[in-house]
Amino acid sequence: MADIVVLGAGVGGIPMAYEMQSLAGSEHKITVVNDNPFFQFTPSNPWVGVGWRSKKDVTIDLAPVFKKNGIEFILGSAKKLHADENRLELESGESVSYDYLVIATGPELAFDEIEGLGPKGHTQSVCHVDHAVSANAEWEEFCKNPGPITVGAVQGASCYGPAYEYAMIMDTDLRKRGIRDQVPMTFITAEPYVGHLGLGGVGDTKGMLESEMRDRHIKWITNAKVDKVEEGNMHVTELNNDGSEVKKHEIPFKYSMMLPAFRGISAVTGIEGLDNPRGFIIVDEHQQNPKYKNIFAVGVCIAIAPLEATAVPVGVPKTGYMIESMVTATAHNIKEILDGKEPSHKPTWNAFCLADLGNKGIAFIAKPQNPPRNLNWASQGKWVHYAKIAFEKYFMRKIRIGQSEPFYEKYMMDMIKVRKVK
Template sequence: MAHIVVLGAGIGGLPAAYEARAKLGSEHRVTVINSVDYFQFVPSNPWVAVGWRSRDQVVLPIAPYLERKGIEFIGRPAESIDAASSTVRLRGGDSVSYDFLIITTGPKLAFDEVEGAGPHMGFTQSICTIDHAEKCFEDFEALCAQPGPVIIGAMPGASCFGPAYEYTMILDAALRKRRLRSKVPITYVTAEPYIGHLGLDGVGDSKGIMEHEFRDHDIRWITNAKTTKVEQGRMYVDELDALGNVFKKHELAFRHSMMLPAFKGVDAVAQVEGLCNPRGFVIVDEHQRSPKYPNIYSAGVCIAIPPVGPTPVPCGVPKTGFMIESMVTAIVHNLEEQLAGAQPTHKGTWQAICLADFGTTGAAFAAIPQIPPRDVNWFGSGKWVHLAKIAFEKYFMRKMRTGNSEPIYEKYVMKLIGFKRLQDRVLRTGPSN
């Protein structure tokens, strides 16, 4: 009997545990360790931040659902990992031994890298966690009571740009519903070299479509933006040229600001010698396995992926839900092979499929593979994306309640995006003979 420990119970961790239980059989133990005792559907946080969702709609208690599947759960933070002895040490002094470890912790939020950033010790809001999103909603309500300038965007080194675009457009829609938009100037401040870069050097016509959306909704922007300091109601930004030189300094006033931080690896993982890169992200091979520790696998935001190219202000590469799903499935199949005495052969597809809600419409993209050159390089928009994102939320929450590990919806989204790509091509060129 082998003991498989999953460290982290987010969008990668819970599916990994469910899939391991379904695929590997009841003779093996599966244990999930998470720093909190609940699962949070992070993609819904932009809605929470404007009051369109409540906490109980996007959060689930973990233990009852895992227990139904015969999966053990420990709701305490991991303090350290002793990879040599295959042990996870927990806060409070206890330890858990494993035969195989799957690391799906997500990131550490590096607010400390910009003075004055963050919702607790600083002056900017965040939508990275449910707690942050609830605090952001409180600040949004204060904005509605006393309207003023808004700054939304991403700090230097950020890698997950999609939620910043979502929150910008959702905030715009929420303010229009309250008939306050004309009193709230919005500026998008981002480390990206251009609007629609997304940490991927663009996807299809993402630059043109997103610039059009911003112009159409009267949203100004500053790109190549290196935010250097934030004070109460004021943000300091250096705008760089293509060579990385400062050519303009901005001092921006705000009443409400949501800025996504750079990510790092969580401390317990980053401290393991030879496991991570200098930022604390887990180094994995093509089979999602650590080259140094063959019984450690990793998936999701916490793994190391190099940037697609140099940018004046550092930009990381996002890891989307579909991509994480493929990593998790590959890991479980590789564990099955290892338990049978064989070498791992399965690989994640690393395809970037994303749905971004804009309040009443939305944008979607497919980058296959994620790192250029690509076989598929498509970006589109429309009301269908808004509806698909709502459907995805309902589907995924049900999936976590039932413990279903089959990526049915993900396959459906691939087909839907394929249809929309074909439709866009026909509209541009006309039907083929």
């Protein structure tokens, strides 16, 4: 019997446990370790920020769900991975041994890299549901006495979709409340152009998002480096594409949400051969670490090189469909190893996203993720807003019932048929 431990019960970790269990069968033991007692559907956090969802709507208690599905669950925070000893040390002092470890911890949020950034500073966040709950409390106060907003993603960020989503969702919410006319909005991003998304753009995301921002009276600054944030004031340096300075800005705000850069969690950082200098786990084409062959990693915690050099550092997003392909490949590869074979499954790492813009949305598919692509498609409309709501319901249901089959691929193929994507 092999002990297979999944560290992290998020968008990658839970499907990983389900798919692994379904492939490995009852002769092997699956254990999930997570530092929170609940699963959060991160993509819904922007809705929590404006009060369209509550924490309860977007979270699921893990203990009963794992119990029902026959997976052991340890509520605990990993303190240090001892990769040479096949052992995970927890903050509680307990150790969890493994034959195979799948790291699925998502990111550590690097707010501390910019003075004044983040919920402990002067900007809000929607990266964690608890941040989004605080962002909502601030939002309600802000709406009583509105003023300027800054929103966006800082240098080194890799997740841009939620920054656009939050900007447009706030815009929609302000219009509903009839106070949009009192709120000048500025979108501040490390991307070289609006709609780059860390992917070099997909289809016409540049045109679509620029047009959307013009339509909604949202100004933007690209190639932007946030130097520091003071209460009510954001200091930003805007660069040319060659890295020279265009201008220094001081932008007043009454409410701000800026996505931070990500890095690997401290429990796995600084292990030679396991992670890169930002603490992201190094994996090969089989999601397997080249040095520690019994360690795999899925999701935001893996190392992926940036697409291209940009004036301000821009990371590559790791999104749900891509993560699902990592999970499926990893589960099959561990199964092959258990059966005495060499791992042979490779993830696709394609990107498929539904970005909600509050009252409509933009969907895109990038196959492969980096250009030039075989499929490079983006489309927009009200249907995307509803597709995203439906998707939230599907995903939460999958987690609750322990559904092991991957479904992004099917969802996307259905959408491709209906939308006649070529």
